[in-house]
Amino acid sequence: MPRTKSSTPGAPTIVDVAREAGVSKGLVSLVINDRPGVADATRARVRDAADRLGWRPNLQARRLSTRTTYALGLVLRRDPRIVAADPFYPAFMAGIESVLSPEGRVLVLSVVATAEAEERAYRSFAADRRVDGVFLNDLRHGDDRVGLLAGLGLPGVLVGRLEEPGSLPAVVLDDRPGVTAAVRHLVDLGHRRVAYVGGDPALQHARHRRQAFEEAVAGHGLTPTAVVDTDFTMAGGAAATAALLGGDRPTAIVYANDPMAVAGLGVLQGSGVRVPDAMSVVGFDGTEIGRHTHPALTTIRSDPEQWGAAAARTLLELATSGHAPDVELPPAELVPRRSTGPAPDR
Amino acid sequence: MPRTKSSTPGAPTIVDVAREAGVSKGLVSLVINDRPGVADATRARVRDAADRLGWRPNLQARRLSTRTTYALGLVLRRDPRIVAADPFYPAFMAGIESVLSPEGRVLVLSVVATAEAEERAYRSFAADRRVDGVFLNDLRHGDDRVGLLAGLGLPGVLVGRLEEPGSLPAVVLDDRPGVTAAVRHLVDLGHRRVAYVGGDPALQHARHRRQAFEEAVAGHGLTPTAVVDTDFTMAGGAAATAALLGGDRPTAIVYANDPMAVAGLGVLQGSGVRVPDAMSVVGFDGTEIGRHTHPALTTIRSDPEQWGAAAARTLLELATSGHAPDVELPPAELVPRRSTGPAPDR
DNA sequence: CTGAAAGCGCTTACAG
DNA sequence: CTGAAAGCGCTTACAG
Numbered sequence: 140m141p142r143t144k145s146s147t148p149g150a151p152t153i154v155d156v157a158r159e160a161g162v163s164k165g166l167v168s169l170v171i172n173d174r175p176g177v178a179d180a181t182r183a184r185v186r187d188a189a190d191r192l193g194w195r196p197n198l199q200a201r202r203l204s205t206r207t208t209y210a211l212g213l214v215l216r217r218d219p220r221i222v223a224a225d226p227f228y229p230a231f232m233a234g235i236e237s238v239l240s241p242e243g244r245v246l247v248l249s250v251v252a253t254a255e256a257e258e259r260a261y262r263s264f265a266a267d268r269r270v271d272g273v274f275l276n277d278l279r280h281g282d283d284r285v286g287l288l289a290g291l292g293l294p295g296v297l298v299g300r301l302e303e304p305g306s307l308p309a310v311v312l313d314d315r316p317g318v319t320a321a322v323r324h325l326v327d328l329g330h331r332r333v334a335y336v337g338g339d340p341a342l343q344h345a346r347h348r349r350q351a352f353e354e355a356v357a358g359h360g361l362t363p364t365a366v367v368d369t370d371f372t373m374a375g376g377a378a379a380t381a382a383l384l385g386g387d388r389p390t391a392i393v394y395a396n397d398p399m400a401v402a403g404l405g406v407l408q409g410s411g412v413r414v415p416d417a418m419s420v421v422g423f424d425g426t427e428i429g430r431h432t433h434p435a436l437t438t439i440r441s442d443p444e445q446w447g448a449a450a451a452r453t454l455l456e457l458a459t460s461g462h463a464p465d466v467e468l469p470p471a472e473l474v475p476r477r478s479t480g481p482a483p484d485r
Numbered sequence: 486m487p488r489t490k491s492s493t494p495g496a497p498t499i500v501d502v503a504r505e506a507g508v509s510k511g512l513v514s515l516v517i518n519d520r521p522g523v524a525d526a527t528r529a530r531v532r533d534a535a536d537r538l539g540w541r542p543n544l545q546a547r548r549l550s551t552r553t554t555y556a557l558g559l560v561l562r563r564d565p566r567i568v569a570a571d572p573f574y575p576a577f578m579a580g581i582e583s584v585l586s587p588e589g590r591v592l593v594l595s596v597v598a599t600a601e602a603e604e605r606a607y608r609s610f611a612a613d614r615r616v617d618g619v620f621l622n623d624l625r626h627g628d629d630r631v632g633l634l635a636g637l638g639l640p641g642v643l644v645g646r647l648e649e650p651g652s653l654p655a656v657v658l659d660d661r662p663g664v665t666a667a668v669r670h671l672v673d674l675g676h677r678r679v680a681y682v683g684g685d686p687a688l689q690h691a692r693h694r695r696q697a698f699e700e701a702v703a704g705h706g707l708t709p710t711a712v713v714d715t716d717f718t719m720a721g722g723a724a725a726t727a728a729l730l731g732g733d734r735p736t737a738i739v740y741a742n743d744p745m746a747v748a749g750l751g752v753l754q755g756s757g758v759r760v761p762d763a764m765s766v767v768g769f770d771g772t773e774i775g776r777h778t779h780p781a782l783t784t785i786r787s788d789p790e791q792w793g794a795a796a797a798r799t800l801l802e803l804a805t806s807g808h809a810p811d812v813e814l815p816p817a818e819l820v821p822r823r824s825t826g827p828a829p830d831r
Numbered sequence: 832c833t834g835a836a837a838g839c840g841c842t843t844a845c846a847g
Numbered sequence: 848c849t850g851a852a853a854g855c856g857c858t859t860a861c862a863g
Binding site for chain 3: 162163164165166169176177178181200202203204205206
């Protein structure tokens with residue numbers, strides 16, 4: 140049986156409010172959307188009626204009419220068991236939330252394990268019109284998601300830099316100054332044998348960090364003792380550290396993220412290599428954990444929360460107006476703590 | 486200008502499919518929703534037409550008709566700067582995703598900082614009918630969210646146990662066996678002076694763990710050397726550990742989560758207290774990081790991902806059918822590693 | 832400055 | 848087994 144048109148039971152609708160205020164429902168719509176062309180007295184009368192009835196516009200109906208979802212999408216591709224160890228995304232998501240929440244918008248999250256599932260997630264976001272736009276995070280070399288989104292007609296914002304100047308707005312945080320400062324810090328402490336443990340080289344930011352390291356070392360007339368690519372996991376950081384101890388041993392290691400540095404610290408201590416006396420260690424992220432290791436971790440700090448907030452603002456603007464400018468955030472910076480010290484045996 | 490009814494431009498609608506298949510749109514709806522009462526040949530014809538046109542039912546329209554949002558809500562109340570250090574929720578969320586994603590449903594996440602904002606988040610989920618139900622996580626003593634949800638008419642599932650037998654289905658994982666095993670492990674190693682660093686006592690699971698610890702210790706005819714409540718943060722764990730070293734020193738410390746245990750490890754090492762020679766340490770969570778500390782962390786492992794998956798299944802069932810049974814997950818268990826060893830000076 | 836009506840794209844009884 | 852029509856609760860030109 141079709142429900143009778145706006146009888147009193149159930150949540151009030153715009154029809155109830157219109158009747159209560161003695162106006163048409165079109166007018167109610169104008170008022171709650173703050174459109175011009177409504178007399179102040181009428182406006183007040185409608186507002187009062189809505190308050191009295193405790194009416195909130197039905198989001199689904201609004202979505203259908205405006206063809207807007209009031210939601211933004213984030214796809215995380217990674218092993219679910221690893222996601223817990225990554226300190227970046229929780230903070231990044233908190234930043235997104237900080238701008239969406241006051242706007243009454245929400246974040247729709249999709250955690251997937253494989254590249255295929257990732258593509259499916261974007262397609263499904265688009266096909267179901269589930270979100271107004273998506274974040275393009277964990278940018279990869281020759282990333283095909285830009286083309287995918289273009290084909291799907293789904294607005295997207297780049298979280299980071301893509302080498303090909305793209306059609307999508309980018310929200311960028313430059314790692315370079317932090318890495319450069321870290322290398323200078325080590326050189327100033329007398330280190331000449333510095334190694335690097337990088338993240339997954341398929342990821343653009345892993346490449347950028349590594350490249351910044353290599354250039355910084357070269358800038359001091361040195362050559363890296365070793366450069367090892369891994370996958371950003373603690374297990375990867377531990378294995379790389381063990382390998383570095385086996386070979387031509389450096390006096391300092393720079394890691395591409397904090398979890399790897401923490402795992403490296405564990406391996407060094409387990410091998411009887413004193414930090415920082417025998418080995419200096421530098422992380423990357425500036426996360427909570429580095430404050431509480433022993434020794435506390437010298438690290439390169441970026442601000443994932445600000446990054447998330449800026450990306451959300453940019454995506455909102457893009458989805459609303461059709462374009463948005465690039466944003467450049469304050470660059471990463473060095474946070475010296477106790478895991479770096481003078482080079483041994485000078 | 487009102488858009489002309491289903492002209493060809495833009496995405497195809499159910500009307501286009503109906504025309505293409507030569508049936509009414511009502512019939513198309515029956516077919517895609519797998520309702521009985523449609524001839525197989527017709528069914529196939531409709532499916533073909535939909536495929537040919539690349540049609541996917543519009544989610545917003547469907548939501549409006551069915552009064553279902555195809556989304557579940559999770560509210561996280563915590564300092565955004567702390568969220569990154571918590572290993573539980575990313576895994577828990579991955580578990581939720583693992584059941585929602587194949588169903589074409591999504592998780593809507595809200596990260597809030599205060600109790601007021603938390604209540605607002607639930608109210609807004611309900612008022613905007615943004616989700617079909619919510620997870621009630623981080624259960625607190627005398628939690629008023631159960632009443633709040635009842636008032637809002639919003640289905641909810643308890644993630645954990647509430648002491649008052651409630652009207653809401655609960656998905657429970659018993660910490661007790663893990664804690665009991667940890668204490669037995671320590672006693673077997675000769676420890677008689679065991680301390681406990683607990684989490685925020687406002688949280689039910691913090692109380693349960695603490696209580697389990699106290700009962701286990703009493704079960705061996707011992708008394709805890711000290712029991713310190715904190716807030717589950719690394720900073721809290723570090724401070725509590727420092728305090729324990731100042732007083733009547735224990736030979737083993739059990740922590741209510743891994744981050745606190747890791748921070749405790751840092752303080753112990755910084756104070757020259759060798760682990761496990763002079764002090765045994767037990768964590769709680771079984772997270773990745775504990776594998777890579779030095780020494781590797783003995784911990785009590787639960788399975789946040791399974792927990793998330795079970796909670797999602799239960800909430801889906803509740804939202805669909807109006808009720809769902811409680812679920813009891815396999816209990817937490819001890820994972821002995823290197824941070825526990827024989828008690829010193831017996 | 833306001834009202835009446837059509838439209839968004841589905842679902843669902845009801846009548847055949 | 849199928850079709851025509853009303854309804855979900857909004858928004859938006861258009862006419863007054």
